[in-house]
Amino acid sequence: MTDSADRQERLQPTRFPIDDKRVYDAYIAGRKSAAIAAAVRAGLFDLLAGGALPFDRLQSEMGWSERGTRSMLDALMAMGFVEVTTDGFTASADAAAYLTRASAGSLWGLVDMEVDSFLSPAALLEALAEDRATVYGGEDPWEAHAADPAKARAFTAAMHSVSERPAAGLAERLDLSTARRLLDVGGGSGALSISLALANPGLECVIWDIPSVCPIADEYVASAGCGDQVTSRAGDMFEEDYPSGFDTVLLSQILHDWSFETGAKLVTKAFEALPPGGRIVIHEKLVEDDDSGPLANQLVHLDMLVWTEGQQYRVSELTDLLERCGFSHVRRVRTAGYWSAVEGSKP
Ligand SMILES: C[S@@+](CC[C@H](N)C(=O)[O-])C[C@H]1O[C@@H](n2cnc3c(N)ncnc32)[C@H](O)[C@@H]1O
Known part of the structure; x- marks a missing residue:
């Protein structure tokens, strides 16, 4: 028997003919x-971004045990996020770009939140039974953010980290050359407004969010240096009418936080606030109509389950929603990575 035939046989012994690899790989992920x-x-990645380091130096800088350092480096090298050079260990190009704090568009804030196990199997089991957000022990997440500035700041940092890169994709793909005033409903850190303003010098954006988030958004806007174009306004998108005087309404990762019925109310309010010819833009990680993926977006249903009252949208669900609320010329635009925008105009 050849080596490879022998290996095949051991991978799939006759007693267990169905390969277990797909199940095991999902578990180990x-x-x-x-x-x-x-x-x-x-x-670790912030340290490695400063240049390659030999093992001893890396271990001492991290303050980890020798066994721990080896285990972590082995795992990260297997994933390709740490590489070995003649000068020592270094971060791969994508790890340096997306897993370090200082890098624009980095996903560190999102990844960092995983340490708090918001989506542990135990949390998931609880959310499945309860059918409500369970991340903060069952408290409404937005009320938790309103009451606790530290929670609002951590969540907004994570959202900024999720949104900064797709915002750049949206700014590239969406023609806002005729838009003058954009209302960024539930705009969070302002990642979207900042990117759209930088790409469209004639555009004024207003981040409309709950009072505890607006000062945080102001900080992001100030550090992006676009305070002359982007401002924040405290409000409540459920309790108040949308402010008037805007020709474009953006809802980025808002509809997926609430039920389809609540989503319809938010879109209807946008329709009522816009002038004829005004535009709505929905920015989301969409799921294809035949549920063929992308897997990454379908898995976000579970994040929505533990964090919110919502779910990810299929392309047709969002298109139908906009048309039912009165918008015309509804179309989907793929932006960057897993992201899309669905836009429509008020006749
Ligand atoms: C998932 S985040 C999206 C943030 C941002 N649009 C983005 O894509 O990065 C949802 C945002 O909605 C805001 N929000 C929640 N309830 C709100 C309300 N009643 N009125 C206005 N904003 C609200 C939250 O504070 C949060 O910033």
Whole structure:
């Protein structure tokens, strides 16, 4: 028997003819997430971004045990996020770009949140039974953010980290050359407004969010240096009418936070606030109509389950919603990575 035939036989013994690899790989994938989250929280990639380091130096800078350092480096090298050069260990190009704090568009804030196990199997089991957000022990997440500035800041940092790169994709793909005033409903850190304003010098954007988030948004806007174009306004998108005087309304990752019925109310309010010819833009990670993926977006249904009252949208669900609320010329635009915009105009 050849080596490879022998290996095949051992992979699929006659007693267990169905390959277990796909199941095992799905199970072990959680380790990948745990490893990058721990490395991000500990600042490993920030350290490696400063240049290659030999093992001893890396271990001492991190303050880890020798066995721990070896285990972590082995795992990260297997994933390709750490590489070995003649000068020592270094971060791969994508790890340096997306797992370090200082890098624009970095996903560190999102990955860092994994340390708090918001989506552990136990949390998921609880959310499945309860059918309500369970992340903060059952408290409404937005009320928790309103009451606790530290929670609002951590969540807004994570959202900024999720949104900065797709915002750049949206700014590239969406023609806003005729738009003058954009209302960024539930605009969070302002990642979207900042990107759209920088790409469209004639555009004024207003981030409309709950009072505890607006000062945080102001900080992001100030550090992006676009305070002359982007401002924040405290409000409540459910309790108040949308402010008037805007020709464009953006809802980025808002509809997926609430039920389809609540989503319809938010879109209807946008329709009422816009002038004829005004535009609505919905920015989301959409799921294809035949549920063929992308897997990454379909898995976000589970994040929505533990964090919110919502779910990810299929392309047709969003298109139908906009048309039912009165918008015409509704079309989907793929922007960057897993992201899309669906836009429509008020006749
Ligand atoms: C998932 S985040 C999206 C943030 C941003 N649009 C983005 O894509 O990065 C949802 C945002 O809605 C805001 N929000 C929640 N309830 C709100 C309300 N009643 N009125 C206005 N904003 C609200 C939250 O504070 C948060 O910033």
